[in-house]
Amino acid sequence: MSGLTGLIDLLSWLALVAGSFCALSGGVGLLRFPDFFSRMHAAGVMDTLGAGLILFGLMLQSDHWLVLVKLLLILKLIWLTSPTSSHALAKAAIRGGARPLLGDDMPGRGKR
Amino acid sequence: MEMLVDVFLLGLLVATAVAISSTKDLFASIMLTGLYSLISAAFFVLMDAVDVAFTEAAVGAGISTLLMLSCMKLTGQYEPKPHRHRRLLGLVVVSVTGVLLLFGTLDTPNFGDDHSPIQDHLAPHYLTKSMEEIGIPNVVTSVLASYRGFDTFGETVVILTAGIGVLALLGFSPKRQSDDLDSLVAPMHHQKILRVVSKLLIPPILLFALYVQFHGDFGPGGGFQAGVIFAAAIILYAMIFGVHVARQVFRDGAIRLLAALGVLIYGSVGLLSFLSGKNFLDYSVLSDTPQHGQHWGIMLVEMGVGITVAAVMLIIFFTFSARVDKRERDGDENQRQ
CATH class of the missing domain: 1.20.120.1200 (NADH-ubiquinone/plastoquinone oxidoreductase chain 6, subunit NuoJ)
Known part of the structure; x- marks a missing residue:
């Protein structure tokens, strides 16, 4: 039994660390990427994969099924709203005249 | 750490x-x-x-x-x-x-000081006696709605006043919206994904608002948050599918009435306990046992708060958006001339 709980604990820690890494790299990408759309991609990674992994890690830690259900509902909400808001943001940016940087106009160093 | x-x-x-x-x-x-x-x-x-x-x-x-x-x-x-x-x-x-x-x-006490005046005056009474006197697990709700019910009544009246203020300043637009409702296209007509996702999300948001409203006795929540969440769902609907569509359900007269009704419910509960020979907003007279009466009182006043908050938020949003609508239409007419 203790082996199983140890395994679950390990899995949960792995998920938490991986999720934190995604969130961190998303934050770095948000600051460093060259244009609006790639920055939005970084934010999207942070929202869906980062938050998803962290929530999964927390689900493994939950000691009551009610906590599990609530975390699942939060996960579902994030998976619905975050891609939608990314989509709306991208559409608004296109309408506002922003165009993604393509290979030719990429500067050697990313400019802010 | x-x-x-x-x-x-x-x-x-x-x-x-x-x-x-x-x-x-x-x-x-x-x-x-x-x-x-x-x-x-x-x-x-x-x-x-x-x-x-x-x-x-x-x-x-x-x-x-x-x-x-x-x-x-x-x-x-x-x-x-x-x-x-x-x-x-x-x-x-x-x-x-x-x-x-x-x-x-x-002059203020240190951060987290447990001997500051606020900690050893009334707070210990609230924390230790709340379960016995009020009988609900969430002390915040029992302080907010029962012990300090009069303050919360004041806050609810402030929110109603804000709504009345917005109406008094901006609400006197001529009633022209009703004439050409159909000519106004929903502003987000081309946003298919937003429409689909908000259709999926609005019912759970409304349900969540009700959960927050009635679960306030046991966990974080209560009338203020519930009212705001409820109004947010309606405003989301109005933004995606057009304000005029939402206004057909939530008519101006109705939400104005509801805003006042919430405060009226709150005040009536107070008056009822007043007329039964107790203090204003002392809920113990509302039922056979004092504790049960407190439950009733808290539920009723939280409902009043929720109704007023939701209605006032809708009033403010609709008044602003009607103003924007009017300005855009006036701009169109000026261009035509």
């Missing part, structure tokens, strides 16, 4: 405040205000004030950002450049206020 997180969050708050005051783009500063509220909410969670954090997240980061955005539609996106002497005057006022505030903090 917790100290570190505290300092980090407070540092973020200061940075956000500086960014708000330095930007001239009102859209950015509204978004930063929302961020400021969200960070404060996180800070409140750290201090174990979950109810306050919930309110701050729902009101500060949610609905007030929305209302300010719809207000910005009326005022324009950029702040005008102030005159130089006015800038100097502003700096003087801000510095004097800041120094006075800093001076004031010298």
